[in-house]
Amino acid sequence: MTKKPDRRINRTRQALQSALIELILEKGYDAVSVQDIVTRANIGRSTFYTHYSSRDAVFSDSFKSLEISLNMALQQDLENSRPAPSYPLPYIELLLHHIDKNRPLYRALAGQSGGALAAKHIRKILLGLVSRDISTRNLGVVLSKTTSDALTHYLVGAITDILTWWLDHKTKWQVAEVHSFLTMMITSNLESATKTGKRLRP
Amino acid sequence: MTKKPDRRINRTRQALQSALIELILEKGYDAVSVQDIVTRANIGRSTFYTHYSSRDAVFSDSFKSLEISLNMALQQDLENSRPAPSYPLPYIELLLHHIDKNRPLYRALAGQSGGALAAKHIRKILLGLVSRDISTRNLGVVLSKTTSDALTHYLVGAITDILTWWLDHKTKWQVAEVHSFLTMMITSNLESATKTGKRLRP
Amino acid sequence: MTKKPDRRINRTRQALQSALIELILEKGYDAVSVQDIVTRANIGRSTFYTHYSSRDAVFSDSFKSLEISLNMALQQDLENSRPAPSYPLPYIELLLHHIDKNRPLYRALAGQSGGALAAKHIRKILLGLVSRDISTRNLGVVLSKTTSDALTHYLVGAITDILTWWLDHKTKWQVAEVHSFLTMMITSNLESATKTGKRLRP
Amino acid sequence: MTKKPDRRINRTRQALQSALIELILEKGYDAVSVQDIVTRANIGRSTFYTHYSSRDAVFSDSFKSLEISLNMALQQDLENSRPAPSYPLPYIELLLHHIDKNRPLYRALAGQSGGALAAKHIRKILLGLVSRDISTRNLGVVLSKTTSDALTHYLVGAITDILTWWLDHKTKWQVAEVHSFLTMMITSNLESATKTGKRLRP
């Protein structure tokens, strides 16, 4: 028999996450201490530790909600575009819009340990999506496991760096332009990999 | 008239750098404290701070020697391959060998704040080299400044992620295979960018 | 509504004070560092600083208990001896006994910065008592404010130096003998001041 | 064969002493470090330790010159007033003038460890003078050794405290008034001691 959870718990976690985000925007991730968070959230120090093991855990939890909604949207998008996606990686656009909307937060994270954490999460999401994409396209048939792994990492690295670069140069390009650029580049990589794979395994 | 520097200074810095590297290999970057370093190096705490402002500064200094020697080698390589480099980014191979040789160190850095620092340095070096490469190939003529910037970051991100990935999967590929894969991918990106550039600016 | 104080606080302060006294007796005041105290007391360094601002503050606090009990005893004594104290400064005897009992501690303080601190406290106590005594005797009526101030400091200085001298020469005199000597000297000063005062203000 | 002392030595010591005095006047004794002194004096750190063992040693050395000149003056004064000094302790006046002239320095020392040092020196001088004075007056004949010791410390303590008190209350009394007050008090103590001594040893 599962007990009904105390509803205060979510209130507390929400308060901590909000406080953290506020503080990141104010001072940057690295300057935020656990003490800062609990003070801002009007939460006792020990209460913090009953919910989270560290500042990073709060951040990851905050991120998880983004992660879930993003994943859901991407999933949706992926299914809609079947069976023939006219261009590769349709979910990239979603990601671009997500970053565009949360630019102040991502800017406050940039170059700090929170940035690395966020990048890790995004990379993880992308890795899953890109690798599935590559399988779907039957590139796996013509590529060895290692090669398709490498291809995946190549693309993920390229995309995340473009995102990071774009984060600090919004003025230069709109979402559409970044998207178009990435589409072009990724397409060329996919084609090149296909050709080479075919040549190697006729 | 500049004063002759006390030769003890270099001895001290060398001792600190060696101690740091040793400790990174033993415990991982994040677990190494300033006190650990000075204890291992038999250096007084205050002496540490007369030479470096932080642990990261020691690490960056250690890295600088690598950076210089790498840059020199790359420079050399670049000049030798003129006027017609048969394949793009000849210096990539050097980088791969460098990482292959220092694999234990890079592994100890991976995922820790030292890893981010190292990645930052390598990224900086690559950014310089790749952007110069792109100019040399006269892609600058057919590409807008922003597009060639994006291309540069695309390639740099792709390369660094491949390096990171390879760092943890040595068994899969030898240097030659990584090099060949990168050459293929980068070539396709460069060609694609050229074509698109030409189409846009006939 | 006043908050109930955490009872751990007194435990901690008591531990710090005891540790300090122990260490003074072992090494002398000046050789005792904050680190020594917290190590001996099994107290965290930061906890020390939440309670006291320095080693001297701990010592002053230790002293305060003596101060209070001494003052209370002196007060008591003063009231009992009314209305006609047969000899001046009856509380001196108490002070002599106090020092006699704590001789090892005072010896360990002598000549060190703790000695100066202790002397300052005792001087302060004496200043209060002597100046009140002088007022009580109506010397204030015949003496100007400045003269009675000077008289107070004259007597306080004389008494404290006798105490210090006696501290290192216990063998020579017992409490009774010091007391009798001081009574004689002080009496002569009080009489002389009275006469002179009367002569000046008939 | 005694070596001719290097003239530079005195120059160096003089520089260190002057620097110390300057710094005491600027920041107070306790805030002055060895590094401060050598920096101000334009002297190398090791050179400092060639000449003095500590900051206090420099101060004592500075003081010694005062001490010598004071002692000489006192000696002179003592001889002139023979065989029948009309009032006790003629040298007190000299001391008062000395303090009056160096008031800024003594104020900067007050309450700090330098103050204790200075007081120690002055006390030592006074002890010598007072004890000789008491012998001269043949009080030694009527008083036991211990009693005359006690009398000496009683007077010395009283005088030094009056000096300290006066240091911070210049406005109240001029040298003459302090001198007259001390004469009165001391006289009464000497007479009282003589009477008691005679009564005890008829």
Next chain:
DNA sequence: TCCTAAGCGAGACGGTACGTCTTGTCTTCCA
């Protein structure tokens, strides 16, 4: 509706590491 378990704030506590400061020794370089 009460009452009991839990969530919670407050903050004391033992620790660890920090960067600064001062001391006294020891090495290097220069005149």
Next chain:
DNA sequence: TGGAAGACAAGACGTACCGTCTCGCTTAGGA
């Protein structure tokens, strides 16, 4: 080659966080 300059080892200082803990108060949810 002797002494000034200053690099160095040592270690205390006061600060900032950390993660654990103890303590009462409040409050939600089941009896």
